[in-house]
Amino acid sequence: MFLVTLRFSANKAKAAAFMEGHNAWIQRGFDDGIFLLTGNLQPSAGGAVLAHNVSRADLESRVKDDPFVAEDVVSAEILEITPGRTDERLSFLKG
Known part of the structure; x- marks a missing residue:
């Protein structure tokens, strides 16, 4: 299992121009069964997968x-994370 952090760079202002493609990239990750969760890093620092x-x-x-x-x-x-202990609701992550 992996945690991917996507931290804004000095080019953060360009985000709007590439948001549609970024959202399509996220959707492909879910469609392919690779992504389990995506979200924002707070406060407004980027995202995580x-x-x-x-x-x-x-x-x-x-x-x-x-x-x-x-x-x-x-x-x-x-x-990269090697799950050791999980709540039973996440037991599928232990592979």
């Missing part, structure tokens, strides 16, 4: 395809 069922290499490639990343609106960091 919880991803699973993907290799790190494939996720890195997918993240590079995000228009926000490609156009340097955000900088991405991928954190």
Whole structure:
């Protein structure tokens, strides 16, 4: 499982120009069964994605395809998490 942080760069003002493509990128992640959750980093710092069922290499490639990343609106960091303990509602994450 992975947590991807997308922190705004100095080019944050360009976000509106690439929002449609970014939203389409998010939708593809959900449609492909990779993204479990997306949301905003507070306060107005960027976004985050919880991803699973993907290799790190494939996720890195997918993240590079995000228009926000490609156009340097955000900088991405991928954190890999190996679930140990989970609430039973999230037991599917333990693989």
